[in-house]
Amino acid sequence: MCGIIGYVGSRTALPLILEGLKNLEYRGYDSAGIAVISNDQLRIKKDVGRVDRLLADPNFNKTKGVIGIGHTRWATHGKVCVENAHPHTDCTEKIAIVHNGILENFRELKSELLKRKHIIRSETDSELIAHIIEEYLKIKPTFLDAFSEALKRLEGSYAILAIKADEKVILGAKKSSPLVLGVSEHGIFISSDIPSFLEHTKNVVYFHDGDIVKASPDGFNVFSNEAKVHRPIDTIDWDVEQVKKGDFDHFMLKEIMEQTETIQRAIQQDETIVKQISEAFKSAKGIFFVGCGSSYHACLAGSYVFSKISNLHVNVCLGSEFENFEHFLTPETLVVAISQSGETADTLGAVRVAKKKGCKILTIVNVMGSSLMREGEVSLLLKAGPEMCVLSTKTYTSQVALLTLLAFVVADRLEDGKNEMKKLWLEIYKLTSRTMREHIRKLAHPMINAEHVYLIGRGLQYTTALEAALKIKEVSYIHAEAFAGGELKHGTLALIEEGTPCIVFVSGENNKIIQNVHEIKSRGGVIIGVSPQQNEIFDFWIKVPEVGLLSSIIQIIPIQILSYYLAVLKGLDPDRPRHLAKSVTVE
Ligand code: G6P
Numbered sequence: 001m002c003g004i005i006g007y008v009g010s011r012t013a014l015p016l017i018l019e020g021l022k023n024l025e026y027r028g029y030d031s032a033g034i035a036v037i038s039n040d041q042l043r044i045k046k047d048v049g050r051v052d053r054l055l056a057d058p059n060f061n062k063t064k065g066v067i068g069i070g071h072t073r074w075a076t077h078g079k080v081c082v083e084n085a086h087p088h089t090d091c092t093e094k095i096a097i098v099h100n101g102i103l104e105n106f107r108e109l110k111s112e113l114l115k116r117k118h119i120i121r122s123e124t125d126s127e128l129i130a131h132i133i134e135e136y137l138k139i140k141p142t143f144l145d146a147f148s149e150a151l152k153r154l155e156g157s158y159a160i161l162a163i164k165a166d167e168k169v170i171l172g173a174k175k176s177s178p179l180v181l182g183v184s185e186h187g188i189f190i191s192s193d194i195p196s197f198l199e200h201t202k203n204v205v206y207f208h209d210g211d212i213v214k215a216s217p218d219g220f221n222v223f224s225n226e227a228k229v230h231r232p233i234d235t236i237d238w239d240v241e242q243v244k245k246g247d248f249d250h251f252m253l254k255e256i257m258e259q260t261e262t263i264q265r266a267i268q269q270d271e272t273i274v275k276q277i278s279e280a281f282k283s284a285k286g287i288f289f290v291g292c293g294s295s296y297h298a299c300l301a302g303s304y305v306f307s308k309i310s311n312l313h314v315n316v317c318l319g320s321e322f323e324n325f326e327h328f329l330t331p332e333t334l335v336v337a338i339s340q341s342g343e344t345a346d347t348l349g350a351v352r353v354a355k356k357k358g359c360k361i362l363t364i365v366n367v368m369g370s371s372l373m374r375e376g377e378v379s380l381l382l383k384a385g386p387e388m389c390v391l392s393t394k395t396y397t398s399q400v401a402l403l404t405l406l407a408f409v410v411a412d413r414l415e416d417g418k419n420e421m422k423k424l425w426l427e428i429y430k431l432t433s434r435t436m437r438e439h440i441r442k443l444a445h446p447m448i449n450a451e452h453v454y455l456i457g458r459g460l461q462y463t464t465a466l467e468a469a470l471k472i473k474e475v476s477y478i479h480a481e482a483f484a485g486g487e488l489k490h491g492t493l494a495l496i497e498e499g500t501p502c503i504v505f506v507s508g509e510n511n512k513i514i515q516n517v518h519e520i521k522s523r524g525g526v527i528i529g530v531s532p533q534q535n536e537i538f539d540f541w542i543k544v545p546e547v548g549l550l551s552s553i554i555q556i557i558p559i560q561i562l563s564y565y566l567a568v569l570k571g572l573d574p575d576r577p578r579h580l581a582k583s584v585t586v587e
Pocket residue numbers: 292293294295338339340341342343344347390391392580581582583584
């Protein structure tokens with residue numbers, strides 16, 4: 001999705017906004033733009049491609065001015081072109097806005113503005129906002145009043161920042177799209193996400209839906225329903241090093257390597273809260289785990305673990321499909337919504353359906369203050385630190401680790417769970433060692449020319465296969481598909497040809513999966529075994545420790561590394577796969 005950022009303070013805004021935009025690029029990177037107020041005039045630069053393209057204009061880079069806004073785009077309305085890049089301006093070119101979200105009443109607003117003779121220059125829904133503010137400025141006394149009236153006309157989701165050439169303020173508003181404010185010593189940042197200003201401050205203010213913020217060099221005020229409201233300043237415990245690559249070429253590898261620590265942090269939870277949550281699990285009549293993408297795969301892994309460790313049945317549902325099951329929701333249902341960002345629209349939508357039915361809601365997120373966190377009665381934080389690569393790696397394993405811990409708590413075996421998981425630290429360290437990475441890199445070499453990769457597993461290993469397939473396809477663009485071992489013979493076996501790479505996840509004494517591997521091998525498949533034991537049927541063996549019910553936390557790691565090398569060896573950017581965004585805030 002798009003990323004937006006604004007700065008108002010005592011420093012030159014342009015470099016701060018550029019730097020912030022780079023840290024928001026994971027939200028979208030098909031075009032970018034900046035507007036700065038300089039000598040009571042708007043100076044705007046936008047271009048298709050990555051934020052770095054904005055640096056190409058040395059004249060613009062000298063622009064002074066202490067107020068500015070920026071945007072990095074993931075196209076929804078309108079193709080990727082300079083005209084559709086933000087910021088957008090009104091007819092007078094005095095007002096500039098940036099927007100993340102979707103306006104549902106776009107057509108109606110556009111035809112109304114065209115009747116009023118507005119000159120609309122782009123295909124976007126966002127541009128209309130600037131023109132609506134322009135309209136209201138004709139009848140309202142202040143920029144804030146006009147902005148606030150304009151918002152009443154918008155249906156859909158938005159995080160918006162607006163500036164006006166002759167005003168020393170930034171106005172912001174949010175509804176169902178993320179927006180957070182940072183208070184630094186030299187000025188105020190307002191942005192889609194904290195990493196964009198973490199280098200300057202850890203003091204953040206979270207907004208509620210419907211809030212309007214007015215920020216100036218002197219500070220900020222928040223309004224809700226036209227009255228001033230207090231929103232507290234919180235301190236985030238993220239570290240600025242976490243939003244830098246350090247010695248790594250890419251965030252993806254850095255974040256894979258961090259898993260030794262992130263797993264430990266994920267299970268450091270307040271025991272009183274965790275025990276309360278356990279009671280909610282035990283008393284619930286119907287439990288749903290809901291998520292999207294990798295978070296959905298974590299939900300699936302969690303359901304197996306809950307079945308085996310706590311003898312509890314859990315329904316697993318994609319966020320976007322959840323409404324189909326609303327007939328089964330009652331006030332006694334427990335809905336556990338899982339999301340790295342806490343902003344995924346489909347997951348938020350599911351929670352809103354559940355809330356209407358009076359269900360109990362537990363949310364598990366990585367981003368403090370995120371929308372999902374505020375929707376739940378109880379929320380647990382993954383504590384993985386900011387994840388900058390578009391692909392989920394460390395947050396996926398943290399989600400599975402935390403769900404596994406909860407399964408142990410529900411089984412009244414909290415200490416057992418902690419002790420079991422402590423054994424993982426060293427194992428993850430070994431799995432991410434240089435020797436292991438080199439071993440996997442050798443496997444990646446011949447695989448870069450593969451058109452298809454198939455992955456199989458049974459039980460927990462099936463859920464790992466699903467997540468592993470997602471990693472491979474989203475970063476290397478190789479078609480990868482996962483199956484439960486038993487399903488292969490029901491169709492997919494027809495696709496196996498001489499040399500087709502097939503990754504098999506093995507744990508315990510699961511001989512049935514080896515039987516499936518024989519079926520593949522006899523049709524020419526090349527077998528890559530992710531397994532504690534060597535087997536003569538493997539053409540390539542990735543040794544993983546036997547950790548039983550914790551296997552989905554660690555068996556994914558070699559395939560995260562494999563995916564990384566597949567991308568790098570193909571000359572692709574693993575942090576920014578094409579067409580994808582980290583946080584998908586539209587349905
Ligand atoms: C996007 C990302 C995925 C992620 C999914 C859910 O599609 O590219 O990596 O798994 O959203 O995100 P969430 O923030 O809800 O975990």
